[in-house]
Amino acid sequence: MLVRLCGTNALAWHSTILASELASAYEVAGPAFSAHSDTGDWYPLEVFRLLPNDQLDISKTIKDVLSGPSVSRAERRKAQKQLLKRGQPRPAVRVALGEDPENQFIDKLMAHFPMRPEDARTLMRFYTGHATADEATLAFRASLRNPRWMIQWFRQHHTELNEFVTLLRNPAATVVDAVLSAFEKVKEIRALDHTFGSGFADSIIIHKKWIELQDSCLSNVAAKIAESALNIQPQHLSPAILELRCPGLTVAVRSLFSAWWTTTTKMPRAPQSNDFADAMHAIYAPYVHVFRADSFMAPHIQKHAARYGVRVISKLQGIGEAIDAAIASDK
Numbered sequence: 480m481l482v483r484l485c486g487t488n489a490l491a492w493h494s495t496i497l498a499s500e501l502a503s504a505y506e507v508a509g510p511a512f513s514a515h516s517d518t519g520d521w522y523p524l525e526v527f528r529l530l531p532n533d534q535l536d537i538s539k540t541i542k543d544v545l546s547g548p549s550v551s552r553a554e555r556r557k558a559q560k561q562l563l564k565r566g567q568p569r570p571a572v573r574v575a576l577g578e579d580p581e582n583q584f585i586d587k588l589m590a591h592f593p594m595r596p597e598d599a600r601t602l603m604r605f606y607t608g609h610a611t612a613d614e615a616t617l618a619f620r621a622s623l624r625n626p627r628w629m630i631q632w633f634r635q636h637h638t639e640l641n642e643f644v645t646l647l648r649n650p651a652a653t654v655v656d657a658v659l660s661a662f663e664k665v666k667e668i669r670a671l672d673h674t675f676g677s678g679f680a681d682s683i684i685i686h687k688k689w690i691e692l693q694d695s696c697l698s699n700v701a702a703k704i705a706e707s708a709l710n711i712q713p714q715h716l717s718p719a720i721l722e723l724r725c726p727g728l729t730v731a732v733r734s735l736f737s738a739w740w741t742t743t744t745k746m747p748r749a750p751q752s753n754d755f756a757d758a759m760h761a762i763y764a765p766y767v768h769v770f771r772a773d774s775f776m777a778p779h780i781q782k783h784a785a786r787y788g789v790r791v792i793s794k795l796q797g798i799g800e801a802i803d804a805a806i807a808s809d810k
Contacts, residue, residue, distance in 0.1 A: 482627050489626075490514055492523045495523050497762065500726070501704060501713075514766040519624035525646055530592075591643060593636070594622040595628050598619065598621055653704055696736070702714070727765055734757075757773060765787035765789060768788070774793040
C-alpha cells in the first residue's frame, strides 16, 4: 500500500532536515535544501561513509595466512605458486572470492547494510577487485531507494545496533536525552512532596518555569546538534531565531515538552515510548499539509505546528478527508 501510494516520493531523513535548518540558523553556507525528494532519496549522505574505501588486499591476506607457524616452507612455496603470479592473485583466485557460492559473505553484508542480495553482491565484487567504488555506491543507493526492500530490512534489523542503524538514530537520541534530563529534574523536585508537601513543589514547577526550561533545552539541543552536524563552535541562539529558521526542531522539542507538562502534576502521567517517536516524527510536520499522530500527542503537535499550515490528525479514518481538503485549498 505504501509503495503504491508514495512510489519514490520521500521526505529527507530527520538528521538532514535538522542539519539544514541549523545551517540556516547559524548562517553556515551549504547546498540548497529541500525536505522532499521524488527520487526516493530519504537517507542521510553520511550512510555512504560506512562503505569501505579500500579493496581487499588479496595478495597480502594470502601471504599472511601462509606465513603461519603451521605451514611448512615447502607447503608455502607450493601454495604461493598456485595462488599467486608475480606477487598478484591469479584470475581463478579472484573469481573464486567473487563468486561466494554459499552466500556467506553476502549474508553478513546484508546484516550490516540494507542492501538487496544483488546489490550486496556488487559490494562484495568491489571488495575482491571485480567492481569499482562507484559501482558499489550506486548499488547501495539503488537499495536505499527501494521502499519495499527498506521496509523489509528494517523489520528484520531495527533492533540491531549496527553502524547503519546507530548512524540513523543518533540525532534523535540527542533530542531525547536532553528532554529526559529536564524531566528527571522535575521528578526530583516532585519527590520533595513527601518532605515539604505538594505546595513547595507546586511553587517551583509553574508553567512559566516549564517554558523557560523548554527554551533552554531547545537552545542547548540546537547548539549540540550544530556542533556535530556543522562542525562549528556554536553560540546559543534565541528561541525566536530557532522558531523562524528551525521549524522542525522547534516543533519536535516544544511538542514533547507540551505533552510532558502532564508529568509535572501531583498525579503525573509516566512518559511513553510512543511520545518520543511522535515527537521525532513531528520534525516533518512543518513540511507537510497533513500529519498523523496518536490521540495523546496530536493536540500538542498541532499547538506548535499550526503556524506552519499543517493539520494534525489523530485518527486514521480522518486522513482521507484531510488530504482532500488540503488538495482543494491548493487549487
